[in-house]
Amino acid sequence: MTMRYVVVRYVSDLTRDEPKNIGIVLASEKEVIAKFVGEKGGKLDLRKVRSVVPHTGTYKQWIDYWRYIISQHQETERSLDQVLASSRGNFIAKEGETVYLPREVAINPQSALRHLYYLLVEEFPQEGQEETDLNERCEEIIKQYELRRSPYFKEGHEVEVTVDSVVQRIIPSYSWVNGVEIYFQKVSLLAARRETTQRNVNNAAWIFERLKRDNRDRQAKALFKMTDSPDTEESQAKFDPMEYIPVLKRLADEVINVDDNASVERTFARLIAN
Amino acid sequence: MVQWGTPVGVGASQSIHIHLAAIAKGNLPQAQFCVANEIVAAEIGRRLRLPIPPCCVVVDANGKPNFCSLNFNLTGNSLPPIIPVNFAATFPDALADILVFDSYICNTDRHVQNLTMDPGPPPRYNLFDHSHALLGGSGVMGTGRLTAMQNSLAIAGNHCLIQQIKEDRSFGRMLERIESLEEYFLTDLVGSMADYGLNAQEVNNLTDFLVNRKSMIRDLIKNTKTAFPGINQWSLL
Numbered sequence: 001m002t003m004r005y006v007v008v009r010y011v012s013d014l015t016r017d018e019p020k021n022i023g024i025v026l027a028s029e030k031e032v033i034a035k036f037v038g039e040k041g042g043k044l045d046l047r048k049v050r051s052v053v054p055h056t057g058t059y060k061q062w063i064d065y066w067r068y069i070i071s072q073h074q075e076t077e078r079s080l081d082q083v084l085a086s087s088r089g090n091f092i093a094k095e096g097e098t099v100y101l102p103r104e105v106a107i108n109p110q111s112a113l114r115h116l117y118y119l120l121v122e123e124f125p126q127e128g129q130e131e132t133d134l135n136e137r138c139e140e141i142i143k144q145y146e147l148r149r150s151p152y153f154k155e156g157h158e159v160e161v162t163v164d165s166v167v168q169r170i171i172p173s174y175s176w177v178n179g180v181e182i183y184f185q186k187v188s189l190l191a192a193r194r195e196t197t198q199r200n201v202n203n204a205a206w207i208f209e210r211l212k213r214d215n216r217d218r219q220a221k222a223l224f225k226m227t228d229s230p231d232t233e234e235s236q237a238k239f240d241p242m243e244y245i246p247v248l249k250r251l252a253d254e255v256i257n258v259d260d261n262a263s264v265e266r267t268f269a270r271l272i273a274n
Numbered sequence: 275m276v277q278w279g280t281p282v283g284v285g286a287s288q289s290i291h292i293h294l295a296a297i298a299k300g301n302l303p304q305a306q307f308c309v310a311n312e313i314v315a316a317e318i319g320r321r322l323r324l325p326i327p328p329c330c331v332v333v334d335a336n337g338k339p340n341f342c343s344l345n346f347n348l349t350g351n352s353l354p355p356i357i358p359v360n361f362a363a364t365f366p367d368a369l370a371d372i373l374v375f376d377s378y379i380c381n382t383d384r385h386v387q388n389l390t391m392d393p394g395p396p397p398r399y400n401l402f403d404h405s406h407a408l409l410g411g412s413g414v415m416g417t418g419r420l421t422a423m424q425n426s427l428a429i430a431g432n433h434c435l436i437q438q439i440k441e442d443r444s445f446g447r448m449l450e451r452i453e454s455l456e457e458y459f460l461t462d463l464v465g466s467m468a469d470y471g472l473n474a475q476e477v478n479n480l481t482d483f484l485v486n487r488k489s490m491i492r493d494l495i496k497n498t499k500t501a502f503p504g505i506n507q508w509s510l511l
Contacts, residue, residue, distance in 0.1 A: 058351040061393070065354035088387070089352025 001106055003028055005096040005113075006083050007120055008036070008066065010053050012090065019092065020052055021121045022059075025066065025083050027076035028109035034070055035117045036063050041191075041226070045259075047140075062091050096120075134188050134225040137258045138173070145268040152178040159183070161214035170207055173223070176271055180219060183211055187224040187248065189241035201244045208251040221254040221267070275350050295345040299405070300338050301471050307409035307416065310467040312341040314480070315379045315404030317463050322451045324375055326401050331470060339470045346390075346400050355386035356399075362438035364397050369435050370444035372401065378452050378484075378491050380419070380428040381407035389434070408480065409472075416476060420483045427494050430501035440504045442511050445495060452488050460484045 005026040009019035023036035038049040044063060046056040053059040069082045084093045099119065105111045118124040147153040154175045161168050172183040185204045190197050208220040226241060248255045256263045279291030301308045309331065319326040327344040334340060347353060362369055376384050383406035391399040405411045410419040429436060464472075464481040472480070495502075496511040 053351075055351040057393070058353060061391075062354045064360070065357060068357045068360075086355055086387075088354070089347070090350070091352055091354065 003106075003109065003112060004077070004080060005116060006080050006093050007096050008062075008083070008091065008093045010059075010090055011092065012054070014090065022052060023063075023066070024096070024113060024116045024121060025070065025080060025093075026109060026113045026116065027080050028112075029076070031109075032070045032076050032079045033109060033113050034066065035113055035121075036066070037121060039063070131188055133227060134186050134223075134258065137225055138186060138223060141258065141264055141268060145272055147174075147176075147268070147272070150176075150272065152176050159211065161210050163210055163213050168210060170210055172207055172211070172220075178274065181215070181217070182219040182221060182271070183207075184221045184223050185252075187222050188227060189224055189244060190227050191241055197241050197244060201247055205247060205251050208248075212251070219253045220251065221256060222248045222252045223256050223258050224248065225258050275345055275347065296332075296342040297345055298332060298340040298342045300334075300340040305405060305411050306471060308405045308411065309339050309341045309470040310472050310480075311405050311408045311411065312343070312403075313470065314463055314467060314484075315381070315407045316341075316343070318379065318455070318460075318484075319375060319401060319404075321455065321459065322371075322375060322448065324371060324401055325399055343402060346402075353390040353392060356389045356391050356434070358386065358434050358438050361389065361391055361399070362435065364391060364393060365399055367444060368399060369439045370442075371448045372435055373429060373433060373439060374445055374448035374452065374491060374495070375401075376407075376433060377427050377429045377494065378487060379404065379407040380423040380426070382428055382432055383407070383411070384429070384433045384435070386434050409476065417479045420479055424483070424487075425490075425494070427498040427501055430498060436502060437504055439502055440506075442495075442502070442505050442508045446510055449492050449495075452491055455484075455488050457485055460488075 003026055005024055007021050008023040008025065010022045011017060011019045023034060025032060025034040036044075037052055038045050038047075038059075040048075044060060046060065049056050049059050065086065066083055069079055069086070072079065084095065087093050096116070099116065101112055101115055105115045142148060142153075154177070156171055156173070157175045158169050158171050159175070161170060173186045174184040176182040176184075185207050187200050187204045188197070189200070204222055208222070211218050211220050224245075245255060254267065256267050258264060275295045277293040279293065282289040282291060299308060299312070313329065313331060316326045316329045320328070327346045329341060329343045331339050332342045372384070372389075375381075381404055383403070388403035389399060389401060391397065408420075409416050413419075414422055461481050464477055464484065467480070468474070468477055492511065499505070499508060499511075
């Protein structure tokens with residue numbers, strides 16, 4: 001079984017002509033599917049793009065245009081031809097070279113797309129990538145609000161709690177102690193890994209519960225990030241990690257999606273203002 | 275795309291030398307009217323206040339004239355072709371302007387690749403590539419094309435925005451501007467194309483064509499309403 005695909009590329013400097021692959025458009029028998037740098041869970045995260053294409057506004061316009069071509073109800077070959085014909089200046093599309101895929105990958109277009117994407121565009125994801133993503137995002141927030149400049153902000157700070165006469169030492173991800181004690185715990189929610197998500201949520205819930213039982217005036221906040229695992233077959237049954245949000249909400253004073261800029265702003269701008 | 279140089283050093287306005295990037299194209303055996311088409315269309319378009327990049331003619335070392343258009347991608351990143359429905363939503367007032375202008379210059383080649391839009395803010399768009407307008411770029415060219423186009427709307431069925439326009443009142447602005455183009459401007463502009471490949475007959479024919487057509491466009495649209503499938507009710511024409 002053969003599938004035709006196109007590699008889209010970005011050339012930052014036309015004189016040097018050193019293209020970087022930024023996406024794959026693949027035609028199966030029935031449809032055209034694509035994956036571009038920065039796309040995750042149907043959304044385009046331009047923060048992931050900036051290191052490859054500095055002018056993210058133009059990049060978004062190109063992705064919108066290629067997605068528009070793909071969405072047109074027409075023959076799959078024609079869609080690919082139109083993507084190829086759209087090449088202009090820094091953004092070019094090139095017919096894909098022959099690649100032999102493992103049989104179990106080749107039988108499913110979504111798997112083939114993912115395989116080609118990680119072969120030609122990004123590295124194959126490592127186990128635990130979701131933790132890295134959440135850590136990176138938290139680091140961005142810390143820098144954005146200059147939290148480290150405040151003496152009230154601590155990272156990995158040990159807190160002694162006494163529950164049922166037993167003294168325990170727990171280490172929330174971050175703390176802010178300025179009259180009021182506020183503790184933040186990072187929680188990765190992974191759509192394709194129920195067990196990992198469950199472990200992460202249980203860990204956060206345990207920390208929140210201990211903190212509050214020791215001192216009800218303490219504030220506990222969850223910093224969560226939803227990750228759509230890239231290395232999971234689409235056909236594999238997924239669960240909705242949002243089902244864990246009520247669990248967190250029951251124990252935490254606030255549950256903050258680190259990818260929701262408004263929530264982040266509400267929480268951290270208020271924090272540094274006080 | 276922009277290179278700032280040294281101060282000019284004279285005058286009170288502290289002028290500075292600057293290099294701006296441009297795109298050049300010359301006549302080819304199979305596209306012998308390219309430079310004239312581009313210059314005349316761009317000059318008229320800019321006169322009508324359409325966002326066509328500033329242009330000029332640069333003669334190369336072999337004496338060959340080249341149409342040069344300022345490269346409007348000042349960020350250094352090429353913009354993609356437009357998505358017609360998005361373009362229409364962002365620039366609703368520009369649809370009629372572009373359609374009337376393209377009809378006037380007989381541009382049968384307005385496709386999604388020779389329009390760009392930058393959503394901004396502020397949103398902007400650019401029109402470029404008019405090498406197939408006026409005297410043509412393929413098929414019947416020169417005076418023969420002008421004759422063929424005389425009573426034709428020119429844009430019916432092949433314009434990337436023609437499906438998007440929903441009302442006719444907005445045609446008024448560009449129609450008025452075209453109707454008020456001065457004869458001296460058109461005569462002088464086309465006359466100067468003798469330097470870029472047009473013979474005397476072609477200069478005369480193109481001048482007459484443009485002078486006559488400016489007063490015909492309104493009726494051409496009025497008589498070809500079916501070319502605009504999105505306009506259900508006509509109120510101006």
